[in-house]
Every structure is written in C-alpha cells, then in structure tokens.
Amino acid sequence: MGLSEGDLRAGLDALATIEPAFGAALARVGYPAPRIRPRGYATLLRTILGQQVSVKAADAVWRKLAERQGDPADPATIVSATDEDLRACGFSRQKAAYARHLADEVTSGRLDLANLAADDEEAIAQLVRIKGIGRWSAEVYLLFAEGRADIWPAGDLAVQIEVGRILGHAARPGERQVRELAEAWRPHRGAAAIFTWHHYGATGDAPL
Template sequence: MGLSAERLNGDLDALAAIEPAFGAALARVGYPAPRIRARGYATLLRTIVGQQVSVKAADAVWRKLEVLGDPTDPAVIAALSDEGLRACGFSRQKTGYARSLAEEVTSGRLNLDHLPEDDEEAIAQLVRVKGIGRWSAEVYLLFAEGRADIWPAGDLAVQIEVGRILSLPERPSERLTRELAEAWRPYRGAAAIFTWHHYGAGADAAPI
C-alpha cells in the first residue's frame, strides 16, 4: 500500500530540514492527505480505463465491466471479445492496452506481488505493458507500493510547484526538476505528493 499519513508526514518533516523552502510551503498549506491505492492488477486496469476521460466516465466503464465479471481477475478481459469491451466503453486503443496488461499478468511475465526492489527495474517491467508509460508506472509504485523515493519529474504539476516552492524564475524542465531533487533523497515520494497538494491548494505564488 501507499505511504501512510504517519510516514508521509515524517518524510515531509525530514525534507523540510533538508530544504527550508519546503518547510515554509508546508507551513502555508499544511500536510497532504495520503494517496493510497491497492496493489495489483485492478489498479493498473483502472489506470488504463481512466486515461483521457473524466472520473465519471471511467466509473461508468468500470461498472459495466463489473456486470460481466470480476474486473480484478485478468481472465475476464482475456475472455471478453473486442465487441464486449467496446460495449463497456473501451476504445479500440484501450482494448489493446487492457489485453496487453491481462496477458503480461496471466503469463507471469509481470508479477505485481513481486516487482523488483530496484525502482528503475520495477518501472522497466511496468512499462512493458502497452498503455503504461513511465508516469503511470511511477504513480503506481508510489500510491500502491508506497515506494518512498519515487520522483515523477515529468509531471507538469510537479514541475510547476517545484518552481513555485523554490521561487525559481520559470518552470524547471524535467531534467532540472530531476537534478534539483537529488538532494531530497530518500524523501522524493513525499515531495511529489506535497507538490500535488500545493498545486491543488492554489498556493499563493503567481503561476510561472
């Protein structure tokens, strides 16, 4: 499971000691709520279902899928025809993605109970699934496995809020966002969750 509130708050306190700008931002907007998802196939399938659609639309697709079987079982996707998946609301592209995920899991090539301990190796396994890019893999490892040093530097909101928190003159690039965070190891997961919280709180710095 993801980082608990106790772990998240403790990591943010440690981060604030390393980077005082985070301490000041924490005083302004407070601690974020934990972001926790269940480990396993269903969470990744929900990620695919939710791509480029509203939460309401994704929920509707999921409910239709539940009528046809247990969506936490990859055999359900494998057994459904393309027409059956389209009737649930899957696009042709998402049908391919869902089948890729089901095949990786049922074949044993992707074991979500025993991903490699090394974060980069775990990301490499996850992105073998069609439709799961680096960002989705990183978010899964952070929210579902609670890996404390995951740093999704390619996320636009993370870049924006790193710029705001550090009072940079412009939004940092992905490369610079990654470089700046090297000093924040091993608390970069908490830093990422905090940047999303800071973004959602409409922190008092002007957009950059």
C-alpha cells in the same frame, strides 16, 4: 499500499530540514492526505481506463464491465471477453488492446505485481513494458500502490510548476532541472511529489 500518513509526515518533516523552502510551504498549506491505491492488476487496469477521460467516464466503463462480464479485478474477465464485449462496455479499440496486453502479462506470469523488482528503475522498466503504461503511470503506481518512498515523477507538469513556485524560481523548471534539484531530497522524493500535488491544489489550481 502507498505511503501511510505517518510515513508521509515523517518524510516531509525530513524534507523541510533539508530544504527550508519546503518547510515554509508546509507551514502555509499543511500536510497532504495520503494517496493510497490497492496494489495489483485492478489499479493498473483503472489507470488504462482513466487515460484521456474523466473519472466519471472511467468509472462507468468499470461498472459496465462488472455488470456484463464479471469481476473487473480478475484479469480472466478481460481474457474471456470478445472485442465486441469490450466495445459494449465502453472500451475504445486502443484501450481494449492495452487491457488485453495487461491481462495477458499477468495471467501468463510474465508480470508478477506482487514481486516487482526492488530497485525502483528496474520496477519502472517492468511496468512500462505493458502497452498503455508509460513512465508517469508506472511511477504513480509505485508511489501510490507500493509506497515506494523515493519515487520522483519529474516529468509531471504539476510537480515542475510547484517545485518552481516553492523554490522561488522565476520560470517553471524543466524535467531535467527538477531531477537535478531533487537529488538532495533523497530518500524522501515520494513525499515531496505528493506535497507538490497538494500545494498545486491549495494554491488555486486543479489538483492531480
């Protein structure tokens, strides 16, 4: 489960004390809503399905999988499906391969999503072993599904843009600079990330 509303507010209040520019931004746009996803296989499968397509298109594939093959939240559904079955549900060849790898890792026990490493970097390393799951997807999963309070997806373009805006930089800081700037915000960087996405939407751009 992701950061609760109370945890998110507490993290942002602490962040506003550490970095007054965040306090000023918080006064302008208010607190963000929590971003919470279920922990486990289904959320990671949805992450794979959602890559490079609209939410509507990903939802359509999920529905077809449910109608034709069974519960999409059960990895056995992917394991038992043929390549033709998955293509009929709207999977590309690449996404079918990614989904099969994820399902195999879970059903074999090599990946235990209920017991990922407590250390954030170790947990990210466990997740990026899955084909189709990169660092950004792993970080967002740990933040939204596990509520890890200090996850910091510094490679995210919206995070970079809004850190620059909030702190008054003339140009968008790069990933390395954003990581360095956020060192002072530990252990509240997860709340900071959620706030940057909220600020991104509130200032006229499309939200994450």
